[in-house]
Amino acid sequence: MTRRDILEDEIGKKLPAIRVFSLAIDFLRKDVLDTLSRHVDTKNFESDIQWVLTVPAIWNDAAKQFMREAAQQAGIPGKNLRLCLEPEAASIYCRHLPVLKCTEQEVASFSQFSPGTKYLVLDAGGGTVDITVHEVTDNGNLKELVKASGGQMGGTKVDEAFEKFISSIVGLDVISKFKSLHMEDYIDICREFESKKRKPIHSTSSVTIRLPSSLSELCEEFRETGLRELLLQSRFENKVQVVRDRLKIDNDVFNEFFEPTVCKIISHVKNLLTTPSVDGCAAILMVGGFSESSVLQENVKSTFKDIKIIVPDEAGLAVLKGAVIFGHKPTTITERVCKFTYGEEVVHEYSESCKHPKEGHSVQVNEEQTERIATPISNDQTTINTIVYSSSSRNPQLTTEDRCKLIGKLTVPISDTSSGINHKFGTSFSFGGTKIVVKVVDKESGEMMLKSVDVLG
Ligand SMILES: Nc1ncnc2c1ncn2[C@@H]1O[C@H](COP(=O)(O)OP(=O)(O)OP(=O)(O)O)[C@@H](O)[C@H]1O
Ligand SMILES: [Mg+2]
Structure with a gap:
């Protein structure tokens, strides 16, 4: 993700991605203000609004900073903006409103989950599935037990499977012509x-889907035969029929659209549950729109028979509602697990004492790592730039290692250069929040500043 990334629309028109995102956020911002202004005068308190923007927990630091900057371009000042990780929001929501909004009996006991209880949050959305495991801490807050994981296995994969199915019958050329000539009909399907x-x-026993006549006409034109004949030639011969203007699809075939995606999710969760730190996980909390799918729910329930499966009512809104609660009480999440090992580029002689914090370590939110001293290398230097790296290996030593990646830059301004190369600055990194924050202390003046690492290229 960079500030210069370009997005292309359906017909190839281009716009900077950050502009597309900021316009979308701006639309939502205005919609909220419009709605509010029907009840109160928003002009006088707009600057009092604290905005919470949710992002998948599996996103990297650059993607999170991208969203932060898009929101700022949309007119939300940085000081009024907080990023919230989606599975955490869902988890917070479910611990706050169990009795009101839950469908299953056991859920009533969910809010009383005692300290030490571990549960997995499965946030299955349209694009991503985002999974975290939380433990209730002694004071009733939540800590993350393994680093967030998941991937592109959300509900839209099922839509893609359906589109592939249609393409396999009529041909890719027909589908692409259909999209370019009859977009409204495509959207209807x-x-x-x-x-x-x-x-x-x-x-x-079957599912019917109405097909627009424009698609049948394109079939005739390109394949010189109708949809009915094309189906007879396909592997769906007995399982899918054309009845007037409708496609009648057997449940077996319809289920195939879900199968690969559901299997991927299940095997990911299975795998995660074998991690030692997750041992004794008491429940799986299913949230996100795709979690409302009965296919996904039934598969999760039949696979994990010994674990309580909890699907709150309106599972698709759990993230949104949890984010509001998080906005009021951001300290609910006290500890997260680092997805990467972080380090700075330095040159020094080899020493046994050179230790790096490892990937997969738990860090407290706002917990400062050991302070490091940085000094300029020339007398007239007005900034110190440090290059920050991340690595997916647990204990990397060199920035040239395979899995080591440059992620960003920390710039420390030197306002007074009179001490030249003897001017010391202490830097302490914090990794537990939704951005990498560095406390910089000018050792001469005692002045302290908070800087964030710029991870967006
Ligand atoms: N009852 C349902 N049965 C099956 N799928 C559903 C149901 N309700 C919603 N979905 C699917 O859930 C997905 C949307 O979920 P959600 O609103 O949580 O996504 P999102 O948060 O916008 O996406 P992401 O988390 O990937 O950013 C869509 O693919 C939609 O088809
Ligand atoms: Mg989501």
Whole structure:
């Protein structure tokens, strides 16, 4: 992710990604203000609003900074903005409103989860599935037990499988022509699929989807035969039929759209549950829109029979609502597990005492790492620039190692250069928050500043 990344729309028009994101955020910001202004005069208190922007926990530091800057460009001042990790928001929500909003009996006891209880939060959205494991701490807050994991295995993978299915019958050329000529019809099919995807399985033996005539016409034009004949030639011969303007799809075939994605999620969770620190995990909390899917729910329940599966009512809104609670009480999350090992580029002679904090370590939110002293290398230097690296290996030593990646830069300004190369600055990094913060202490004046590492190229 960089500030210069470009996005292309459906017909190839380009815009800087940061502009697209900031316009989307700006739309939401204005919508909130519009709604509020119907009840109160927002002009006088707009600057009092604390905005919380949620992001997947598995995002890297650059993607998080990108969102922060997009929000600032959308008119949300940095001091009024807080980033919140989505599974954490979901977890907080479910611990706050269990009795009101939960469907299952056991959930009533969820808020009383005693200290030491471990549970897994599965946030299955459209694009990403984001998984964290939390433990209730002695004072009732939450700490993260393993680094957040997951990937691109959300609900839209099911939509993609459906589109692949249609393409496999009519041909890729027909689909791409169909999209370029009849976008509204294409969107109609997607909408219809979306509503069928949300219906519980097994309620009928097949699923019907209306197909627009424009698609059949393109089939005739490109394939010189109708959809019905194309289906007879495909592997779906007996399982999918054309009935008037509808496609009647057997449940077996419809389930195949979900299968690879659901399998991936299940195997990821299975794998995670074998991690020693997660041992004794008492429950799986399913949130996010895709968690409302009965296919996903049934598979999770039948795979993890010994674990309590909790799906709050309105699972798709758990993140949103939790983020509001988090905005009021951001200290709820006290400890997170680092996804990377972080370090600075320095040159020094080899010494046994050279120790680096390791990846996968737990750090307290706002916990400062050991202070390091930096000095300028020439007398007239007005800034000290430090290059910051991350690595996915546990204990890297050199920045030239394979898995070591340059992630950003820390700039410390030197306002008074009179002490030249003897001017010492202490830097202490904190990694537990949603950005990397560095406390810089000017050892001469005693002045302290908080800097964040610029990780967005
Ligand atoms: N009842 C349902 N059954 C099946 N799928 C559903 C249901 N409700 C919503 N979805 C799917 O959930 C997805 C959207 O989930 P959600 O709103 O949590 O995503 P998001 O938070 O916007 O995405 P991401 O977390 O990837 O950024 C869509 O793919 C949608 O089809
Ligand atoms: Mg989401």
